[in-house]
Amino acid sequence: MGIYPGGKSVRIDSPRHLTIRHARNLVAVHQRNVRLALRSSGELQDEGESSEEEIDPLPAGQQKLNSYWAPGLEAGKEHIVSVEQDINPNTTKKGSKKLHLTAEQGFFVDAPQFSLPDGSxxxxxxxxxxxxxxxxxxxxxxxxxxxxxxxxxxxxxxxxxxxxxxxxxxxxGSLEEKPVRxxxxxxxxxxxxxxxxxxxxxxxxxxxxxxxxxxxxxxxxxxxxxxxxxxxxxxxxxxxxxxxxxxxxxxxxxxxxxxxxxxxxxxxxxxxxxxxxxxxxxxxxxxxxxxxxxxxxxxxxxxxxxxxxxxxxxxxxxxxxxxxxxxxxxxxxxxxxxxxxxxxxxxxxxxxxxxxxxxxxxxxxxxxxxxxxxxxxxxxLNVPDAFEHLGRTLDVLRAPESIIKPLRDAPDKVRQRIASRLDDGYTLVKYRTQTGEPTVALYRGPFTPTYVPDLAHLTKSSNSSVDLQILDKELGIMDITYSIAWQTGRTMALGDEVFTAALNRLRTAIHGPAMKTVKLQTIKDINDISFRTKDEVLEDLPEVIQSLANIHIRRNDGNNFAPPVPGQPFFSPGGAKKRWFRPKMGRSDLPNMSFTDLDFEQRYKAAAVDVARRLAGSKSQGLLYDETNDPVSTDWMIVLSWLVDKMFLSGVPAHSLIPDPTYLGPESLRFFRIDKNWIDSMIDGALSLGNHSLVDDDRVAIKTALNLYIDSIPKGAKHKIQIPAYGFYLRSDLVTMFPDLRVEVLPDEDALRAAGEEPPAGAPLLRHDIVTDGIMMGFMDRLPGSNQFGQLVFTQPAHQQRFAVARGLDVDKIKVNIRKQYTVDQKTRETDDGRHDKLTQIITNPTGDKSKDNIFIWGSKPGQGLNDLRILRLPKYADVQLEELEKWKQTAPDGTPYFKDDTATSALFSMQLNDPVYKLTVDLKAHPENESLAALGPSSGPSATEVRTLRQLEPARMAMHPGYRQGGSGVSSQLARHDDDDDAEGAAGVTFQRHGEYVPTVKALAKNLAPHIRHIPTISAHKLPKPSEAISSFAEHKPRDRFSDPASAPRYRITVSSNIGSHWDVITLRKPNLQQDIIFAVSVEQNQSNQYMLAELDIQIKLGPAKTDDNYLMPTYAGTGAIMLTNLRFNVLPQILDDGGQRVLRLRVLPRAAKGWIDIGTVKELGFMLGLAQVNESLGDPTQVELDVWAIYCKDAENPKLGDDNTVKIPNSITTRVTVFDNPQWAQ
Structure with missing residues (x-):
């Protein structure tokens, strides 16, 4: 929604616009004071006209009224532009005449007429x-x-x-008329x-x-x-x-x-x-x-x-x-x-x-x-009653007491423990484990009703958020609060392309220079003069001439050369290869420049922090970028803005903030503390993107730079960067009635003076949003109920006040209180102690003596008691107001009349129609819920501002083989020098051959496999467990519904096809016959009464060449493996078996369940794709191949082991055949 500022716009499209504008205003004031000081000292010349922009020209809480703002040209009828021009000929010839030209152009002013633009x-x-x-x-x-x-x-x-x-x-002064008001x-x-x-x-x-x-x-x-x-x-x-x-x-x-x-x-x-x-x-x-x-x-x-x-x-x-x-x-x-x-x-x-x-x-x-x-x-119910009711509903954000109290008073310790968790703001949510089992978990959003200290185990970054889960040992329920926070941050980061791209560029900008610095330092530790940087070369330029002169200078004896200059390379006459005497390092002397080296890792961490600190700087000398100056890195500017926005919880889904709707009931005011650990986990999840290293030191470097920003004091400010620590939710119809309901966070000035503390210098309100219809949210950095935050005030906004006919209106009378109005400034107005009192009261009736010359029209027919019109009589009402104000002769102490005007205007009349402005002041220190509010802060006592830097500064590490890590850099203390350093001689003894006993692996010879794809080994079929073939014993263990017949085993309808959109029932071969992906569409057909527990579904394909009496689908399989398509609760495992001399490919579909089986009644399909399979050619005619399919079920769900005695094998009752076409035309 566009807001007209009446001048230059200072709008900031950010959820942190309040804090950013506050900081920029402080910078503007600081710069203005510096300029004034320079001008007063004569160091800066005064240009005559001040270029200073007015800062906050209208004080907070004040308004200015105008009767109208009329544009220069109105829309509607056509406007005419007339142009006249006289042209005098530049000649003295007789008969030349002055030329008079005229022209007209009509135009219409474009303005809304029958509909309003969006946002009007x-x-x-x-x-x-x-x-x-x-x-x-x-x-x-x-x-x-x-x-x-x-x-x-x-x-x-x-x-x-x-x-x-x-x-x-x-x-x-050319026209003597009254102004048009x-x-x-x-x-x-x-x-x-x-x-x-x-x-x-x-x-x-x-x-x-x-x-x-x-x-x-x-x-x-x-x-x-x-x-x-x-x-x-x-x-x-x-x-x-x-x-x-x-x-x-x-x-x-x-x-x-x-x-x-x-x-x-x-x-x-x-x-x-x-x-x-x-x-x-x-x-x-x-x-x-x-x-x-x-x-x-x-x-x-x-x-x-x-x-x-x-x-x-x-x-x-x-x-x-x-x-x-x-x-x-x-x-x-x-x-x-x-x-x-x-x-x-x-x-x-x-x-x-x-x-x-x-x-x-x-x-x-x-x-x-x-x-x-x-x-x-x-x-x-009216507005005053609604305001008063809100003040009585103040509490912290958690489940209602009516839910917690019965659990708290119960004798059962488990119920009491649940009540304790609810008191801490937790709720129970539905949760599905990684293996697919549905269960219940504890979750609490970032808004807590109690103080949450820094958790000791949350100091390390995470790569999967699983290590952020906490088990409640008393309840046996997992607390997934910080795991959800991590996933939320990562998901929001993935959804923002601009941030993701900037983060990856920033990681590259940190990693490249840091690696270069560490490698250079590692080499210099071996030999400080073996590598020279550009800066070092430039520093040594004054010694270049002297060094060049030393090349050909010999000692007097003609045998020995001049000694080397300390700190300079040693020169000796001779060929180019012998001029520099440098040691030749052996293989054991070569430094380890990978992250597997502990010394290298430690050096990289410090180097990455230095690079990140440099990128986080500004173009102002020695200052960090703080969003009021110009950044060194635009990528850091994007990443910083995004991260700090998320610390203000911008864009976080509502269900993550308030996990249970009962926390915020209708017509309620709830306070909360923002959990610092939740914010840390969310930021860590967002920064986990783009990591390609075993140890994510780049993420730590970015967090360190962010901490430097949070802990800094911008130039011109008196406080550190403000990060919200507390907040409130207001849910009320008042928010819908007055979306711009004014909020003030006021300190307890008397308590501050008594304690000798300074009033807080930062912005009182850090974030202020209408999150949805009827719900307002506000963030602060000071504890509710403390000296820095003693009162919370809600006031009707100046432009959203109610307008009423009068103070009292009914069918038989109207009661109007003519209010005092002022034409003097606010300071003079405040000298009138009775400024809030009415000036006079006017009472009129629709009929009778007081109905003469009325200001309100009840009905269309006077004197008949009708109230079908109920309209204001204008301009009579406005004239009565002006008459009463003109009778008011009270003056200020200096003799200035409080009111002096002679015209009734719409601005003046609107002040009369204004209903009283209601203000709700919530005294947080004297409120009955003060103890609950005090519990939001630390027990050591609140502080004016809380520096909320990130704590998860230990890098996340990938799991490595125990022998993968190598210690030491391999640097020897003594370096052997070699006189003969010719390349030809050094290369003569080098041979590049494999060891004679080297045997290449199958994977090494498989050119179709990527480096990370394992080759499928061939194993013997008799090594696999053989479940029971009998089904009778299995049926005895099955629970049976006495009102239904025994359920038959599920059937699996399997269709095998190429990955071609037009044909989903055949395998189509093309020329040439290349490897292709094969789709196995598996749908489950079952009786709704069955209770089978699926442990495994097997599809077996015989392997063999094409030119044989038997039909084989493929000669062998060496592809990329198989993956599930939609049902990710299963895995598919391909195996090549040797079954009595017949090689087969067995595709095993296994449930991802810790217990090893899953209720087949919850499964509808098990489709998967077999990647890059080489299908045999059909030699011109369509070929059909029959596949063997069976399912293995668990007998006894109470038995935790799936052995031979606890499983049963049931063949699939539907025959599965695969049709292969050598020519695509067969499939049409």
Whole structure:
């Protein structure tokens, strides 16, 4: 939703926009102070005009009202641009004339007319589907402050261009008139009872009979009683029945193709909405029989607010909205809730339209936005009661006490243990183990009702999250909290392509330089001069000339050469290969430069941290990147932003945050602590991507750089980076009514002064979101109930306050409290101790002595006790307000009048219609649940800010063979020098031959196998266990339903085919006959009454050549293996067996179950794929091969061992045959 800031936008599209904006404001203030100091010292020249941007121009909690914001040109009728130019000829010839040129160009201003753009509506009150008091006037808040005046609501007031020229002349003193303080909008809010807009079926058929197919027949009205149609169809409605203000003069010719929602208003109601009223409350029809729209100039205004503490408007420092208020209240005598329809109606053209005649039954008005709300009977729940109820429901986030107390009071220790876990915020969830068994587990989200210390065993990174599970030994139930957190982080990272790509690039940027540094250091440890870096070469340049001179200098005896310079290579005359005297290292002297070396690993860890720290820096000298400066690495910028967003729990699924809906009941306020261990595990899971090393030191380096960022103090700030540690959930209809409900986190200033502590310098609210309809979430970094967080205040937002007819309204009277209004600044206003008291009270009645010249119209016929209209009488109501304020002569101590104005405006009148602004202040220190809140923090006492750095800083390690690790770097202390270093001599003794006894493995000779694919060995069939062939003994162990016949064994229907989409029942061979993937589609057909426990399903294929009397499917199998397709609760294991001289391929489908079997009643299919099988050619004719299939079942489920005595083998009753076609045409 777009928010108009009234100037330069400071919107930050981040869940951390509150903390980022706070930091940037601090930096801006710091930079401004530095510039001012430099200017005062003369080091910086003053440029004359200040380029300083105003910081927070509107204080928090304040608002500025304008009666209207009219754009320069209004939309609607055509505008004409006229251009004139005089051209004088540059000649003295006679007869030359001055040329006068003119041109005109017509254009239309593009603006909404029959529908609103997306995001135009910020909020409505009452919200759609919600209820409120009958006094309340519906209103709508629009995100565009110009929208209500982009078209003309009253042409008699002149165009916007005429208005602008009038204001200019008045500013120059050329025109002596009163300023134009009001402007009629083209959008008004009209409220109706549904019965007033519902069309009878006969009218729906008759009126729309001539419309096009764009109007769906039979015509039906929407829930708000509108009918959608095009303007062309609107003009086809019979004028004898329907009149509309929409005419071709309101726009270009293409306007007829536009569509809109239209309501059909009864003529009497329409006349009442657009007429004036005399002193006797009688309706006055204008002499020209045309509508009067001037009264609506008091029902639209503009509000500029400070958005701090608001979930939606808070994305900008300031926000500007236009507000349109309705003029009709709800029913006054309803005994049951009544549904009302509110419509944002266009009145463009209404002022030029004559009132409907007696024969015309409806007026068609365009509704640009509509909603339904409910008017409650008198004396029902209202906003003040809802605020007070919220304060009484304060508690921590966990299961209700009504659920925990019976378990806590039970004598059973198991129940008491479960109650203890529920007190800690846990809940029981359904869980399926890795082997497929369904069970139950304990889970708690990141929001805890108690303090959770740093867990001692959560200091190491994980590669699978299994090591993060914790077994509750008393209950025998696994706690999967941190395992789920790890998986959540990894899943969210996998779903973000930008982050994943940046993380992999960042890992590469860390790994490359770190490896280079460690390898260089390893070599230099052997010989410091054996390798020279670029920097070292540049440092030695001053000695180059002297070193070159030493090459040809000899001693006087002519035999010995000059001694080497300390720290320099030793030179000697001779060939190029003998000039450098370097030692030749033997094989044992070569350093180990792999992660299998302990020294190398330790050096790499430190080098990776150094590289990560450098990449985490900024282009500002010596400063870390902190999102207020320019980064060294853009990949680090992306990774850092993503990780810190996740520490603010952005994007975490709702079911992971609140695992049980009972934790947050309706109309409740719940506080919680954010579990640091949960956040650590989630971040670890996200950073686990892209690891290709046995030891993931790169992940540790990234975490270390993140910790440096969290533990740093940005330049210009007085506090470290803020990470949320506590928070609250507010679930209430108030959040729906007021989405921008203002939240303030206030310290206990008296307690801070008494303790000698400074007020917290950071942002009080770190995250503030409306997570869904009716639920608000807020994060803080200070403990609720502490000195730093003593009160939580909820206030109605300035732009979402309720508007009411009066303080009291019923069928026989209206009671209006005229409020004090001020035209002085806030400081002067606060000098009036009675500023919240009413100025005066006005009481009028619909009949009797006090009904004369009323401000409210109850009914269409005065004196008859009707309340069918219930509309404001304007401008009378606004004039009465101004008269009472003008009588108020009170002044400030300096003699300044508190109020001084002579014109009733929409801004002034809106302050009168404002219902009282309600504020809920929750005193957390004095609340009865203070002990529960104190339990959220550590027992040592709260601190103003808690540095929440990551703790899982030990690298994750892959499992290695015990002998794989080699110790030491293989560096010898003494290096033997060799005088003869010629390559030819050194290579003469080198031979490259395998050992004579070397025998290549089968895998080494299999060119089709990848390096990680094992070759399938051939084993003897008699070595495999042989289950019993008898089924009678097995049936005795089966439990039997006495009301049904014994169940037959399951049958397996198996189809074998090539992996070709068009043929799923044959194996198709192509030319040439290459290896191909074979699909085994296995469906289970079974009696629903059976209780067989499947331990294994075997499919056996005889192997042999093609040119034999017997048909063989394949000569052998040396492919990549078999994988399950959909049912991952099973594995498929291929084996090649020697069964009495006949080689066979047996495909064993085994359940992934710790007990070794699975209930076949839960299995529907067991399809798998055999990779890269070489199928025998069929020699021109189709070949059919029969496969042997049997299943092995467990006899006794209570016996944990699946031996020969506890299994039974049952052959498949369905014959499985495979058809092979040598030519694809056979398969057509």
């Amino acid at each position: 509506v910020h909020s409505t009150y009452p919200p759609a589907g919600y209820s409120d008091d009958h006094r309340i006037l519906p209103h709508i808040v629009l995100t565009d402050p110009h929208l209500p005046w982009e078209r003309l609501g009253s042409p008699k007031q002149g165009t916007n261009a005429e208005l602008r020229e009038k204001v200019r002349l008045m500013a120059l 009001n402007r009629v909008p083209w959008l008004v809010v009209l409220a109706f009872d549904q019965s007033e807009l519902r069309l009878p079926p006969e009218d729906l058929d008759k009126i729309f009979s001539a419309t096009s197919d764009g109007v769906i027949k039979p015509v039906k009205q929407s829930s708000t009683m509108t009918v959608n149609m095009s303007i062309a169809d609107l003009w086809k409605l019979p004028t004898s029945d329907v009149i509309t203000p929409v005419t071709p003069d309101l726009g270009p010719e293409s306007m007829k193709d536009s569509r809109g929602d239209f309501i059909f208003v009864q003529p009497e109601i329409f006349k009442s909405f657009f007429s004036t009223w005399d002193e006797d409350n009688n309706r006055v029809i204008p002499e020209n029989n045309k509508a009067d729209t001037l009264q609506y100039q008091y029902l639209a205004h503009v509000r500029k607010i400070n958005g701090s503490g608001m979930a939606l408007a808070g994305v900008e420092n300031t926000a500007v909205f236009s507000i349109v208020i309705g003029n009709r209240s709800g029913p006054l005598d309803n005994q049951t809730p009544t549904t009302m329809c509110a419509h944002l109606v266009s009145i463009e053209g209404v002022e030029d339209m004559a009132f409907p005649s007696d024969s015309q039954r409806y007026v068609a008005l365009c509704s640009l936005y509509s909603w339904n709300y409910t008017v409650l009977p008198p004396d029902t």
